[in-house]
Amino acid sequence: MTAITQKKHYTEEEYLAMEVQADFKSEYYAGEIFAMAGGTLNHGQIASNMVRSVGNALLHKNCNVIGSDLKIRIDKADAYVYPDVTVICGGAEYHEDRKDIVTNPTLIVEVLSPSTAEFDRHGKFTRYMQLDALEEYVLIDSRSAYVEIFKRQSAGKWLFSVYTDLSEEVVFESIEVTIPMSELYLKVEFEEESLK
Numbered sequence: 002m003t004a005i006t007q008k009k010h011y012t013e014e015e016y017l018a019m020e021v022q023a024d025f026k027s028e029y030y031a032g033e034i035f036a037m038a039g040g041t042l043n044h045g046q047i048a049s050n051m052v053r054s055v056g057n058a059l060l061h062k063n064c065n066v067i068g069s070d071l072k073i074r075i076d077k078a079d080a081y082v083y084p085d086v087t088v089i090c091g092g093a094e095y096h097e098d099r100k101d102i103v104t105n106p107t108l109i110v111e112v113l114s115p116s117t118a119e120f121d122r123h124g125k126f127t128r129y130m131q132l133d134a135l136e137e138y139v140l141i142d143s144r145s146a147y148v149e150i151f152k153r154q155s156a157g158k159w160l161f162s163v164y165t166d167l168s169e170e171v172v173f174e175s176i177e178v179t180i181p182m183s184e185l186y187l188k189v190e191f192e193e194e195s196l197k
Contacts, residue, residue: 009033016081026070029081030128037083040114043143043189047112048085050187051141055088058178064090064107072102073109077131086110086139088176094134105134108175112141126151130159136175145191146182 010032011019019034020027026037040048048068056066067087074081074096081102088108096102109129111121121140129138138159140149148164148171164171167183 013079013081020072026083028083029079031079038116040112041143043191044085044112044114046187046189047141047143047185048110050185050189051086051110051112054180054184055086055173055176055178058180059088059176062090062176063092064088064176065093073106073132074102074104075128075131076104078128080128082125082128084109085112090176104132106132107134108137108139108173109135110139110141112143114143118142130157137173139173141185143189146186148182148185 011029011034012032013029016027016029016034027034028037029035052066052068059066065088067089069083069085071087072081072083073087084106086109087103087106089103089105090107091105093103094105096104111117111125113121126138129135136153138151142148146165146167150162150164150171150173151159152162152174154160162172164182167186169182170179171182171185172179
């Protein structure tokens with residue numbers, strides 16, 4: 002992410018007005034705005050695989066799978082973000098009746114790239130944890146077979162699972178879906194260096 006530098010602090014209203022006019026997406030964190038950078042082919046392929054595979058598995062369930070164009074509002078963190086993949090079950094709840102901003106994701110996926118991995122693991126996750134509806138947070142490495150899942154437990158605890166073998170089945174408990182890891186990484190060419 003790259004910070005927008007014309008002004009140091011923006012109100013929520015200024016950000017939303019800018020987003021309507023902008024030619025690019027940006028995220029908002031308590032007054033700071035960060036432009037979203039483009040992704041690699043691997044990044045896009047993994048996100049597409051996730052949308053397709055999970056979407057097919059949820060075809061006859063009351064859940065929607067959406068790509069990176071959907072904005073999420075995190076009230077408790079004063080943030081607006083664009084996850085790589087969002088799953089909403091039971092119907093969308095909108096921020097101030099805006100059909101382009103939802104507040105109740107069940108599952109969020111971020112595909113890790115070298116420039117955003119640290120922030121996705123810590124900065125974003127800290128904010129995502131404040132979404133009452135969120136049950137599962139998934140991180141998928143774009144440079145090696147490595148999937149991390151954080152599943153909400155009681156009393157603010159999160160259960161951590163990791164998958165590292167393409168022969169494994171990745172279990173998304175919150176939506177009762179299991180996807181072969183090889184399907185998530187279909188057509189992905191791994192690089193030698195890893196984010197782990």
